Amino acid sequence: MEVCRKTANGLDGTELRLGLPGGGLEGDVVKNSAANGKRGFEEIVDLKLKLSPKGTCTNYMDQSDEKVVKISPKDKKFLPCSNDPPKPPSKAQVVGWPPVRSFRKNILAVQKSSDEEREKKIGSNNPVFVKVSVDGAPYLRKVDLKMYKSYQELSGALGNMFRFFTMGNCGSQGMKDFMNESKLMDLLSGSDYVPTYEDKDGDWMLVGDVPWEMFVHSCKRLRITKGKEAIGLAPRAMEKCKNRT
Amino acid sequence: MSEDRAEMSEDGGESSSPSSATKPRGCDVSGGGDYLSPSADQVLDNVLDNVLLFLTSRRDRNAASLVSKSWWRAEALTREELFIGNCYAVSPRRVTERFRRVRAVTLKGKPRFADFNLMPPNWGAHFAPWVAAMGHRYRALEKLCLKRMRVKDEDLELLARSFPCFKELVLVCCDGFGTSGLAMVASKCRQLRVLDLTEDDVIDDEVDWISCFPEGETSLESLIFDCVDCLIDFEALEQLVTRSPSLKKLRLNRYVNIGQLYRLMIQAPQLTHLGTGSFSPSEIVAQGDQEPDYVSAFAACRSLVCLSGFREITSDYLPAIYPVCANLTSLNFSYANISAEQLIPVIRHCHKLQILWVLDSVCDEGLHAVAATCKDLRELRVFPVDAREDGEAPVSDVGLLAISEGCSKLQSILYFCQRMTNAAVIAMSKNCPDIVVFRLCIMGRHQPDHITDEPMDEGFGAIVKNCKKLTRLAVSGLLTDRAFSYIGQYGKLVRTLSVAFAGNSDMGLKYVLEGCPRLQKLEIRDSPFGDSALHSGLHHYYNMRFLWMSSCKLTRQGCKEIAQRLPRLVVEVINGSEEDEMEDDFFDVLYMYRSLEGPRADAPRFVTIL
Numbered sequence: 001m002e003v004c005r006k007t008a009n010g011l012d013g014t015e016l017r018l019g020l021p022g023g024g025l026e027g028d029v030v031k032n033s034a035a036n037g038k039r040g041f042e043e044i045v046d047l048k049l050k051l052s053p054k055g056t057c058t059n060y061m062d063q064s065d066e067k068v069v070k071i072s073p074k075d076k077k078f079l080p081c082s083n084d085p086p087k088p089p090s091k092a093q094v095v096g097w098p099p100v101r102s103f104r105k106n107i108l109a110v111q112k113s114s115d116e117e118r119e120k121k122i123g124s125n126n127p128v129f130v131k132v133s134v135d136g137a138p139y140l141r142k143v144d145l146k147m148y149k150s151y152q153e154l155s156g157a158l159g160n161m162f163r164f165f166t167m168g169n170c171g172s173q174g175m176k177d178f179m180n181e182s183k184l185m186d187l188l189s190g191s192d193y194v195p196t197y198e199d200k201d202g203d204w205m206l207v208g209d210v211p212w213e214m215f216v217h218s219c220k221r222l223r224i225t226k227g228k229e230a231i232g233l234a235p236r237a238m239e240k241c242k243n244r245t
Numbered sequence: 246m247s248e249d250r251a252e253m254s255e256d257g258g259e260s261s262s263p264s265s266a267t268k269p270r271g272c273d274v275s276g277g278g279d280y281l282s283p284s285a286d287q288v289l290d291n292v293l294d295n296v297l298l299f300l301t302s303r304r305d306r307n308a309a310s311l312v313s314k315s316w317w318r319a320e321a322l323t324r325e326e327l328f329i330g331n332c333y334a335v336s337p338r339r340v341t342e343r344f345r346r347v348r349a350v351t352l353k354g355k356p357r358f359a360d361f362n363l364m365p366p367n368w369g370a371h372f373a374p375w376v377a378a379m380g381h382r383y384r385a386l387e388k389l390c391l392k393r394m395r396v397k398d399e400d401l402e403l404l405a406r407s408f409p410c411f412k413e414l415v416l417v418c419c420d421g422f423g424t425s426g427l428a429m430v431a432s433k434c435r436q437l438r439v440l441d442l443t444e445d446d447v448i449d450d451e452v453d454w455i456s457c458f459p460e461g462e463t464s465l466e467s468l469i470f471d472c473v474d475c476l477i478d479f480e481a482l483e484q485l486v487t488r489s490p491s492l493k494k495l496r497l498n499r500y501v502n503i504g505q506l507y508r509l510m511i512q513a514p515q516l517t518h519l520g521t522g523s524f525s526p527s528e529i530v531a532q533g534d535q536e537p538d539y540v541s542a543f544a545a546c547r548s549l550v551c552l553s554g555f556r557e558i559t560s561d562y563l564p565a566i567y568p569v570c571a572n573l574t575s576l577n578f579s580y581a582n583i584s585a586e587q588l589i590p591v592i593r594h595c596h597k598l599q600i601l602w603v604l605d606s607v608c609d610e611g612l613h614a615v616a617a618t619c620k621d622l623r624e625l626r627v628f629p630v631d632a633r634e635d636g637e638a639p640v641s642d643v644g645l646l647a648i649s650e651g652c653s654k655l656q657s658i659l660y661f662c663q664r665m666t667n668a669a670v671i672a673m674s675k676n677c678p679d680i681v682v683f684r685l686c687i688m689g690r691h692q693p694d695h696i697t698d699e700p701m702d703e704g705f706g707a708i709v710k711n712c713k714k715l716t717r718l719a720v721s722g723l724l725t726d727r728a729f730s731y732i733g734q735y736g737k738l739v740r741t742l743s744v745a746f747a748g749n750s751d752m753g754l755k756y757v758l759e760g761c762p763r764l765q766k767l768e769i770r771d772s773p774f775g776d777s778a779l780h781s782g783l784h785h786y787y788n789m790r791f792l793w794m795s796s797c798k799l800t801r802q803g804c805k806e807i808a809q810r811l812p813r814l815v816v817e818v819i820n821g822s823e824e825d826e827m828e829d830d831f832f833d834v835l836y837m838y839r840s841l842e843g844p845r846a847d848a849p850r851f852v853t854i855l
Binding site for chain 1: 526628686
């Protein structure tokens with residue numbers, strides 16, 4: 001009796017759908033289109049030929065990778081053995097092939113997919129938590145940017161949050177402004193404090209330049225810095241800051 | 246019995262034959278009519294002990310231990326370095342009873358194919374019983390190297406407490422422990438010189454293990470933690486580096502950004518090996534709007550010979566490494582998705598390079614540049630950015646050919662590609678006669694020569710024929726039994742062979758088992774080899790460390806027959822999934838290995854030992 005090996009996701013069983021060659025799985029589509037223009041096709045065409053669904057894809061960075069769920073031996077008779085010469089039109093991904101260790105695949109996938117995950121998150125109603133640090137405050141805070149509809153609302157919330165922290169070397173006028181002001185952007189003109197954020201490219205930008213929606217999409221974390229000391233913003237942002245003060 | 250002894254002490258040096266372990270020790274029975282007085286005997290023993298101290302190679306020691314009982318005993322008492330290639334070939338108790346004065350242990354566990362998810366994770370290879378036995382018997386232990394073992398935090402704690410002289414811990418491809426275990430080692434191993442973590446899967450317990458190193462000057466020479474994917478306290482790391490004047494090797498994880506790297510480098514210009522961490526900025530620079538002078542930081546590291554890291558590279562910063570390129574012997578860009586254009590300005594300075602790891606993003610063009618400059622190259626590894634069968638791989642036979650023409654001293658190559666030709670492989674076999682390790686992975690299964698459409702038999706045949714020093718081979722692409730006949734015919738020194746999706750019939754495996762006398766490790770997946778082929782290796786299995794066959798044409802009955810014929814072989818049949826019970830004739834993996842101990846007691850449910 002032949003011993004063959006095919007695996008399948010326990011949830012879906014084996015699915016057969018019509019579609020284009022390429023064998024990509026849904027989760028891969030977003031990644032693939034970034035990596036290779038050809039794959040973009042699959043986004044447009046909804047149908048895909050899937051012989052081995054999600055659980056067996058070797059480059060999909062997912063917990064389901066760790067568990068190799070098999071179909072029962074009886075079903076094996078109906079599937080081709082992996083050593084049959086004629087290949088299926090769409091190449092099903094085989095477990096453990098090519099032999100690249102998962103940490104090596106995962107790391108590159110992490111670099112590519114972290115941006116894509118953010119995109120997905122923003123699109124839905126999921127909260128978007130970003131860390132907020134204020135120079136001189138002992139603790140960081142987290143805010144859900146989805147709770148606010150404008151910069152004004154955000155600044156009000158931040159003002160409330162950091163109201164009770166002492167701020168070390170800040171001037172008393174700066175402190176009053178920060179606590180009393182409801183408009184974060186006004187800090188730029190009156191005080192030492194500069195609100196900045198890290199965008200998804202890793203650059204530090206001034207808060208307030210882009211429309212609010214775009215800001216929510218691209219902001220990874222917020223930092224309220226003391227303008228005179230701690231500026232290492234991306235050069236363009238630096239210029240703008242100087243021009244305003 | 247004597248057959249056992251001769252066969253089982255080949256390589257590994259794990260053990261002697263079972264019978265000698267039961268004979269009384271220290272009792273020289275040889276002289277029936279005694280010529281030698283006890284004192285002369287003792288003189289002989291002392292001489293022997295002192296001479297044997299100079300014997301370091303484990304193979305030499307194995308040979309010496311077979312000479313006579315007194316030699317066996319003397320060797321056992323003087324062996325300081327222990328190498329155990331398969332943790333299940335011998336028990337901790339047997340080992341610690343025979344060798345009494347061990348200072349360094351190397352221990353290997355899981356088979357390599359387990360790395361690719363071909364069997365469930367809880368297969369075994371537990372470090373716990375070893376650390377318990379060694380903690381009891383080897384109080385003077387200084388060095389430990391584990392590969393593919395399951396190591397728990399408790400084991401690391403026991404290690405840290407049991408060995409007051411402990412100096413070097415090297416963990417490769419291990420799992421089961423977390424930052425808590427590392428904290429134990431850091432805080433309790435006061436003489437620690439080396440803590441090397443390579444390709445381990447470390448659990449993030451959110452313990453700040455870097456801060457657990459004791460205050461004051463440390464003896465640290467090597468701190469490698471690039472695989473530890475957990476946040477660390479940078480200030481603690483900086484202080485650690487500052488108070489570790491002997492530090493020569495430092496490999497950072499991706500949570501250390503380039504600004505932090507700079508701060509560390511200026512504290513440690515004496516480094517010889519550096520892993521750069523992310524190599525991109527992610528924090529606001531604290532001191533004004535000027536970036537630190539990365540170039541001068543690298544320039545100050547005059548002893549730097551080995552550079553790696555670049556985990557999330559911002560390639561604008563790559564020119565910073567120019568000052569060290571001329572001295573580099575080892576460069577690892579295998580996490581850096583850089584193009585040929587970005588590689589070339591770097592590589593053209595690297596005249597002394599011997600080891601290069603890159604991603605295929607550098608393309609054939611990048612490999613041309615390597616071939617043009619790196620005339621001393623010994624080892625090349627090209628990994629795929631897109632590790633799928635039908636992905637785009639920008640390296641091909643063209644790059645391989647270029648390398649072979651430029652780097653005639655090449656000894657070891659690992660090359661992932663989508664397209665290959667026999668001609669390029671044949672050319673490499675002729676241009677690079679010193680090749681010891683040849684691992685070619687054509688990622689599409691059953692892919693022929695992309696120009697002639699023929700199988701890749703002739704290419705691999707040329708490698709085994711022309712590369713007379715070849716000991717390790719991994720094959721791929723469309724291969725018929727002919728390829729295996731070449732391997733059996735010419736691959737007389739081959740010790741490790743990896744086969745996937747290859748061959749036509751049982752003859753393929755037979756050629757190899759009958760033709761390769763030095764074969765130690767054979768790993769095969771998804772190839773049409775059945776019971777008859779398996780039987781053809783009966784004469785050889787005691788000489789091997791292991792045989793792995795998954796998704797081939799074996800039956801349970803066939804494997805059982807092997808187990809019956811060779812009682813000292815442990816024959817495991819393994820289910821690929823933890824949930825399934827063992828059913829009928831069906832199994833996914835055959836894993837068999839010689840052992841003095843018989844079936845292991847810690848086999849999980851999905852493993853059946855025949």
